[in-house]
Amino acid sequence: MIVYIVLIPLLSSLLTPILGLINRKTGFFVTLINAILTFTIIIYSTRKVYIYGPERYFFGGFEPPYGIEYVLDGLNSVIILIIAFIYLLSVLYSKKSLEKEIEQKRISLFYCIMNLYFTGILGIAITGDIFNLYVFIEIASLSAYTLIAMGLKRESLMASYNYLIIGTIGATFVLIGIGYIFMATGSLNMADLKLRLPSLYHSKMVRTGFTFLTLGLMLKLALFPLHIWLPNAYTYSPSTISALLAGTGTKVSAYALIRILYSVFTIDFDVNIIPFSKIFIFLSLIAIVMGSLLALAQKNLKKMLAYSSIGQIGYITLGISLANESALQGSIIHIFNHSLMKTALFFIAGGFFYKQGIENIQDLKGIARKMPLTMSLFIIAGLSLVGVPFTAGFISKWYIVIGAVESKYYIVIPVILLSSILSLVYIWRVLEISYFGESNGNEHKEELPVPLFFPAMISSVLCIFFGIYTELPVELSKRAIEILWGY
Amino acid sequence: MFDFIVSKYNYWISIVLMMIGLYGMIAKKNLVKKIIGMNIFQVSVFLFYISMGKIKGGTAPIYWEKAVIYDNPIPHVLILTAIVVSISTTAVALAIIILIYKKFGTIEEDKILELMEKENRR
Amino acid sequence: MVDLLLLVLLVIFALYAVYETDLLSSVVILSAFSLIMTIVWTRLNAVDVAFTEASVGAGVSTIIFLSALSRTKRREEITRNGKKLNIYNFLASLIVIFTGSVLIYGTFDMPDFGDFDAPVNNAIAPRYIYGSMAELGIKNFVTSILAAYRGYDTLGETTVIFTAGVAVVILLRRRDL
Numbered sequence: 205m206i207v208y209i210v211l212i213p214l215l216s217s218l219l220t221p222i223l224g225l226i227n228r229k230t231g232f233f234v235t236l237i238n239a240i241l242t243f244t245i246i247i248y249s250t251r252k253v254y255i256y257g258p259e260r261y262f263f264g265g266f267e268p269p270y271g272i273e274y275v276l277d278g279l280n281s282v283i284i285l286i287i288a289f290i291y292l293l294s295v296l297y298s299k300k301s302l303e304k305e306i307e308q309k310r311i312s313l314f315y316c317i318m319n320l321y322f323t324g325i326l327g328i329a330i331t332g333d334i335f336n337l338y339v340f341i342e343i344a345s346l347s348a349y350t351l352i353a354m355g356l357k358r359e360s361l362m363a364s365y366n367y368l369i370i371g372t373i374g375a376t377f378v379l380i381g382i383g384y385i386f387m388a389t390g391s392l393n394m395a396d397l398k399l400r401l402p403s404l405y406h407s408k409m410v411r412t413g414f415t416f417l418t419l420g421l422m423l424k425l426a427l428f429p430l431h432i433w434l435p436n437a438y439t440y441s442p443s444t445i446s447a448l449l450a451g452t453g454t455k456v457s458a459y460a461l462i463r464i465l466y467s468v469f470t471i472d473f474d475v476n477i478i479p480f481s482k483i484f485i486f487l488s489l490i491a492i493v494m495g496s497l498l499a500l501a502q503k504n505l506k507k508m509l510a511y512s513s514i515g516q517i518g519y520i521t522l523g524i525s526l527a528n529e530s531a532l533q534g535s536i537i538h539i540f541n542h543s544l545m546k547t548a549l550f551f552i553a554g555g556f557f558y559k560q561g562i563e564n565i566q567d568l569k570g571i572a573r574k575m576p577l578t579m580s581l582f583i584i585a586g587l588s589l590v591g592v593p594f595t596a597g598f599i600s601k602w603y604i605v606i607g608a609v610e611s612k613y614y615i616v617i618p619v620i621l622l623s624s625i626l627s628l629v630y631i632w633r634v635l636e637i638s639y640f641g642e643s644n645g646n647e648h649k650e651e652l653p654v655p656l657f658f659p660a661m662i663s664s665v666l667c668i669f670f671g672i673y674t675e676l677p678v679e680l681s682k683r684a685i686e687i688l689w690g691y
Numbered sequence: 692m693f694d695f696i697v698s699k700y701n702y703w704i705s706i707v708l709m710m711i712g713l714y715g716m717i718a719k720k721n722l723v724k725k726i727i728g729m730n731i732f733q734v735s736v737f738l739f740y741i742s743m744g745k746i747k748g749g750t751a752p753i754y755w756e757k758a759v760i761y762d763n764p765i766p767h768v769l770i771l772t773a774i775v776v777s778i779s780t781t782a783v784a785l786a787i788i789i790l791i792y793k794k795f796g797t798i799e800e801d802k803i804l805e806l807m808e809k810e811n812r813r
Numbered sequence: 814m815v816d817l818l819l820l821v822l823l824v825i826f827a828l829y830a831v832y833e834t835d836l837l838s839s840v841v842i843l844s845a846f847s848l849i850m851t852i853v854w855t856r857l858n859a860v861d862v863a864f865t866e867a868s869v870g871a872g873v874s875t876i877i878f879l880s881a882l883s884r885t886k887r888r889e890e891i892t893r894n895g896k897k898l899n900i901y902n903f904l905a906s907l908i909v910i911f912t913g914s915v916l917i918y919g920t921f922d923m924p925d926f927g928d929f930d931a932p933v934n935n936a937i938a939p940r941y942i943y944g945s946m947a948e949l950g951i952k953n954f955v956t957s958i959l960a961a962y963r964g965y966d967t968l969g970e971t972t973v974i975f976t977a978g979v980a981v982v983i984l985l986r987r988r989d990l
Contacts, residue, residue: 214972221979263965269937272965313983320976327969335769339969342776343976346783350980353787354987358794359807365787369716372729372780379736379773380709384919387743390936392765400936412919698925703917704820708827710913715831718905721889723836723882727843731827734850734870738823741859746934747927751858752942754952760929762858763938764954768963770862771955772970778869778877779977785881786984792885799890 206249206276207261209284210326212242217319224312231312232299235319239295242326243288250281254683260332268332269393275332278684279467282536282677283459284329286543290451291322293547293659298444300655301554305356305442314354318448321347325456334382334468335392337460341378341424345371348453352441363436370433374423377416384413385468397468405477414473417464418480424457427521428491431514438510443554446506450513451547455539458520462532465524466688475527484525489619491518496626500633505553505565508630509546512589515623516542522616523604529685531607536681538600541588541670545597548585548663552578555652555660565634570643572635577651579638581664586631588667591624595671599678701742708735722791722798726784733777740766740773819853834889840878847871861955 216238223230253259258277262268276284298318306314324344331337349371353364386392388409389400404410426434434454438446465474475481495515502508520542523535555578556562556571572579588595601620608616651657670677712735715728744766752764788798795803823846830842847870854863924931941954941962951957959967 218975264961266962270940271962307988310983310986313979316979317976317983320972320979323972335772335963336966336969339772339776339966339973342780343969343972346779346973346976346980349783349787350976350984353790353984358791359810361787361791361794362803362807365722365784365791368780368784368787369725369729372784373713373716373732376733376736379733380739380916383736383740383743386766387923387931387933390932390934390938392937408922409919412915415915698928699920699923700817701820701926702920702923704824706913706916706920707824709916710909711824711827711831713912714905714909717908718902719831719889721836723878723885724831724839724889727830727836727839727878730843730870730874731830731846734847734866735827737862737866738850738853741854741857741862742926743931743933744859745857745927746929749858751860752954753860754946754954761942761954763934764941764958765933765938767859767862767955768958768966770859771865771959772966774862774865774869775970776973778874779973781874782877782977783980783984785877786981789881789884790984790987798885802890 205245205252206259206274206330207263208245209242209249209276209330210274210323212245213238213319213323213326217316217323220312220316220319224316228308228311231315232295235295235298235315238319239288239292239322242322243292246281246284246288249276250285250680253278253281254680258687269391269396272336273332273393274330275395276330278680278687279462279536280329280459282540282680282684283455284326285680286540287322287325287329287452287456290448290543290547290663293551293663294444294448294451297447297551297554297656297659300653301444301558302442304558305444306354314351317347317350321351321448325452328456329459332394333392334385334394334397338375338379338382341375341460344453344456345375345424348449351445351449352437354445355440355442357440359436360440363433363440367433367437370423370430374420377420377423379420381413381415381417381420384409384416388413394463394468398470401469401473405473411478414464414469414478414480418461421457421461421464425454425461425521426514426517427487428494428514428518429487431491431495431517434514435507435510438513438550439504439507443550443557447547447550447554450509450550451543454513454517455520455543458517458524458535458539461521462524462535462688466532471527471689474525481525481527484521485613485616488518488522488525489616491515492522492619492623493518493626496623496630499630500626503564503566505556505563505568505634506550508565508634509549509553512627512630513542513546515627516546516589519601519604519620523600523607526604526607526611526613526616528607528610529689530603530610532685533678533681534600534603534605534607536684537603537677540677540681541596541600541667544663544670545585545588545667548581548660548667549589551656551660551663552582552585555656558656559650559652565637568634568638569641570638571641572638573643574649575651576649578657578660579635581660582638583635585664585667586635588664588671590628590631593671594668596667596669596677598671599674702739705735705739705742708738711735720800722788722800723785726781726788729784730777730781733773737770737773737777740770816853816856819849819856823849823853834891835887836882836889837879837887839889840875840882843878844871844875847874861953 261274327340499511523531588597591597712732744763749760749762826846833839945957
């Protein structure tokens with residue numbers, strides 16, 4: 205069953221350009237059917253994993269470590285669940301939004317690339333073989349470069365090019381890391397590596413391999429000093445793609461990092477044998493503060509959201525590197541929640557552009573009087589980003605703080621408080637301008653069209669929903685850690 | 692000491708090659724030049740992989756009655772995949788560069804950044 | 814001795830390709846670099862990889878580079894704005910030297926080049942070498958791993974080519990912007 209999770213997107217990516225020759229409109233429908241089907245299968249398999257435990261699939265019937273296997277366990281079922289959901293919303297959003305942003309002649313090829321991107325990220329999330337991981341990282345990256353380069357302005361080309369250079373350095377670092385680890389062990393299967401590695405923890409080869417693997421993934425993840433590709437890539441790509449990338453791209457790299465840290469290596473190695481944990485906590489804290497500070501300085505709405513993403517990625521890596529149960533749980537929930545809220549915010553920012561052609565925060569004057577419903581969605585998602593109680597963002601931050609206290613890193617608490625205040629300031633700045641700014645000209649109401657409004661509404665309402673009914677993400681992430689750490 | 696160098700020089704030279712490529716990717720301002728650096732970087736990583744599969748006295752990993760030891764075939768397989776990935780990246784990168792040249796009229800990074808800054812100030 | 818000579822030649826060609834300001838000669842040098850690499854790989858008994866590199870690395874990639882150059886510019890323009898550039902280059906070399914030394918540090922306890930007892934050759938490789946003939950009946954072990962044991966990687970590889978093909982078409986046909 206789990207093999208269809210990747211095969212359906214792959215097949216539909218082949219189908220879209222072919223059917224596109226007959227009728228351009230088929231692209232959207234094939235993609236939509238693909239997204240719905242994949243999402244359904246994922247819900248089904250997630251439920252199965254939650255009840256019966258991990259599920260494995262051997263390609264060609266060759267048992268690992270000789271063949272390649274797919275593993276669906278608690279951790280990656282949560283990740284692919286949110287990825288497929290965000291993809292479904294983005295596809296719904298894309299129809300109307302792409303009409304303005306992409307030439308209609310090219311639309312079926314565009315959907316083809318979108319499906320390939322979906323294939324790539326699902327492949328990263330579900331594979332149990334580190335070399336296969338590299339291949340799928342490249343599929344996802346190549347399609348992401350192309351999607352970004354389809355932006356309206358010429359800056360998008362430069363953004364895509366820079367992402368390509370940095371992304372390729374990252375992927376090649378991952379390849380070097382795989383090479384070093386392969387040389388020390390002779391195996392490529394993750395579960396097999398976990399058995400073979402512990403006796404080699406003091407080998408320089410393994411340590412270097414580990415360093416390059418994590419460094420490569422950090423480049424893909426855009427952790428603070430390595431974030432330079434991210435703001436422009438998110439700002440200049442088409443609205444649908446900004447939302448899709450913000451909701452899935454870095455999240456999947458974060459997942460791959462968790463996988464390498466805790467499924468290929470062990471906590472003992474990450475925390476005790478090399479000072480990975482300490483360095484990473486330090487970097488994450490800097491990312492949290494700097495991301496929020498830089499977001500304050502932005503004039504462009506999408507760029508502000510992109511910098512805020514850099515800060516939020518800091519939370520995710522912070523939870524990962526604290527290396528205890530609550531913190532990692534917080535991190536997984538934050539991946540889940542941040543996907544929802546950032547996608548909602550980018551949907552709404554794309555909506556402002558669609559309806560009014562607005563990109564800069566300064567031009568939002570009085571927009572709340574024109575689009576009150578849309579703006580209220582922005583408030584919900586924005587407050588969730590700040591981490592106000594009864595929103596989803598609060599839950600994940602709470603778990604991360606508990607984890608920090610358990611590990612006795614008390615410095616985390618003031619940093620998180622500071623960053624929350626900073627994010628309140630930059631969200632407030634948008635609200636102030638849009639509610640109290642003097643608008644010029646007419647103020648008759650014109651909300652977003654339904655195809656744009658609906659996905660934004662679903663994702664922001666879920667931010668509240670998961671803030672109050674916390675069971676689903678908390679239970680799923682708890683089960684994920686149980687399976688991951690084996691108790 | 693001499694033995695140590697002899698036993699490792701193959702890896703070291705591939706690392707030196709990687710670093711030449713990486714330098715080209717980071718330091719060069721010309722967009723095509725960066726891609727040339729990227730190619731050198733990736734091909735050198737492939738050399739590193741192929742080197743680790745070599746065994747002294749081994750023959751090519753193809754069945755042969757007289758063979759005693761075969762070289763390790765796994766790195767060869769991995770690199771066959773990776774070569775194709777590398778060429779695909781190059782193709783996409785060059786397509787983007789052609790578009791950049793069409794829209795900016797130059798392929799020098801600093802000039803493009805100047806143009807972008809001018810546009811933003813307006 | 815020949816191998817060492819070839820490797821030194823590789824370093825010279827790589828340096829030349831990076832420092833040459835005429836992009837056309839730089840691309841030709843890169844192609845020559847790939848060809849020498851093909852010889853090195855043949856001497857390391859990686860014949861299948863050498864084939865691919867000769868056709869794809871030295872052949873196709875050179876053609877792609879040349880067609881891209883014919884649509885853009887032939888010369889690299891060196892802008893000299895003095896100090897700023899120097900600091901930038903200095904930082905770049907610092908990063909590169911640091912990365913390189915970490916990589917070299919990792920080689921210190923590597924098994925010797927050509928060591929039969931290295932873990933790479935003893936973990937999963939014997940199964941492919943001694944078992945694949947009986948299991949699949951293909952004489953070339955590389956083919957049998959590529960097509961059967963790790964066939965899924967090959968599907969991924971094909972998908973990458975497909976992605977690149979669609980990407981190039983959709984990008985180069987853009988008329989808007």
